[in-house]
Amino acid sequence: MQLIACIKQVPDTTQVKIDPVTNTLVREGIPFIMNPYDTHALEEALRFRDRYGFKVTAISMGPPNAEATLRKALALGADRVVLLSDRCFGGADTLATSHVLTAAIRKLNEEDEVALVLCGKQTIDGDTAQVGPGIATRLGCIQLTLVDKILDLDLASRRLRVSRKLEGRHEIVEAPFPAMLTVVRELNRPRYPTVPMRLAAAAAQVEVWTNEILQLDVNEIGLKGSPTWVSKIFSPERDQGEIIGDGLGDPEGTAQLLLDKLIAKDLLAV
Numbered sequence: 199m200q201l202i203a204c205i206k207q208v209p210d211t212t213q214v215k216i217d218p219v220t221n222t223l224v225r226e227g228i229p230f231i232m233n234p235y236d237t238h239a240l241e242e243a244l245r246f247r248d249r250y251g252f253k254v255t256a257i258s259m260g261p262p263n264a265e266a267t268l269r270k271a272l273a274l275g276a277d278r279v280v281l282l283s284d285r286c287f288g289g290a291d292t293l294a295t296s297h298v299l300t301a302a303i304r305k306l307n308e309e310d311e312v313a314l315v316l317c318g319k320q321t322i323d324g325d326t327a328q329v330g331p332g333i334a335t336r337l338g339c340i341q342l343t344l345v346d347k348i349l350d351l352d353l354a355s356r357r358l359r360v361s362r363k364l365e366g367r368h369e370i371v372e373a374p375f376p377a378m379l380t381v382v383r384e385l386n387r388p389r390y391p392t393v394p395m396r397l398a399a400a401a402a403q404v405e406v407w408t409n410e411i412l413q414l415d416v417n418e419i420g421l422k423g424s425p426t427w428v429s430k431i432f433s434p435e436r437d438q439g440e441i442i443g444d445g446l447g448d449p450e451g452t453a454q455l456l457l458d459k460l461i462a463k464d465l466l467a468v
């Protein structure tokens with residue numbers, strides 16, 4: 199049996215810029231990272247593997263340079279990585295993305311039964327949190343979202359019990375395999391890659407699957423298969439900060455100035 203970790207390569211958000219003319223992300227010269235939530239999904243898959251002997255396969259749909267992120271997954275311990283990359287996959291919304299990922303998971307399942315698909319809760323660029331549930335719906339399997347703890351996994355009865363982190367409460371849910379899990383940061387602390395694993399990953403061959411392998415209808419993938427259009431993207435304008443007082447040793451006076459400003463702006467109830 200194998201576990202699939204779905205991994206997206208995303209821009210390092212602390213450095214993301216938006217082109218004010220085209221309203222698109224400026225991608226040139228921006229470092230890319232593994233989506234942070236996906237590091238927790240991969241880590242949990244590796245822990246399952248270490249405990250129960252599953253094989254871990256990490257998959258990513260993205261441009262050719264997403265290979266770097268999959269190498270990181272190898273360095274962390276994934277047994278196999280598959281990059282789903284083809285020009286016709288480009289421009290996909292969440293519907294088309296989950297379609298391609300599901301097709302790859304089905305294909306992997308033909309080789310070795312997939313017990314669990316692990317995704318991050320959401321990405322830090324698209325932020326929709328729709329891809330995981332999209333995969334589960336297409337696979338017709340159980341979906342366990344916002345998982346913050348694996349309480350039990352029983353191979354004999356093929357069931358697992360998890361805790362879901364909801365607003366102000368936790369929910370304990372039990373479900374059979376196969377299932378799709380989306381995970382939150384509290385689930386685990388991801389490991390660091392060792393130097394020998396990094397070296398092995400750098401030399402490893404990354405499998406690339408194009409649509410020649412998946413054989414999907416081109417009208418159902420990429421831009422053509424994407425009913426969602428992002429019409430505008432922009433950075434919210436922020437007010438300039440303001441220095442209150444002269445900083446020359448009159449804390450009470452400065453505090454009063456600050457209070458007066460807050461009251462004038464109706465930000466304090468008095």
Ligand SMILES: Cc1cc2nc3c(=O)[nH]c(=O)nc-3n(C[C@H](O)[C@H](O)[C@@H](O)COP(=O)(O)OP(=O)(O)OC[C@H]3O[C@@H](n4cnc5c(N)ncnc54)[C@H](O)[C@@H]3O)c2cc1C
Nearest residue numbers: 204205259290291292317318320321324325326327328329
């Ligand atoms: C700024 C921005 C806004 C966007 N807004 C929308 C929108 O409103 N509607 C829309 O349909 N599309 C939108 N997209 C496109 C969308 O990001 C991608 O189409 C889609 O690839 C993934 O959606 P997501 O990033 O929101 O993923 P989420 O659904 O947030 O991702 C959840 C999890 O699914 C897995 N996953 C997601 N993408 C991949 C992948 N490519 N490979 C492997 N695993 C993956 C990961 O485990 C991830 O943690 C937007 C993209 C950007 C950059």
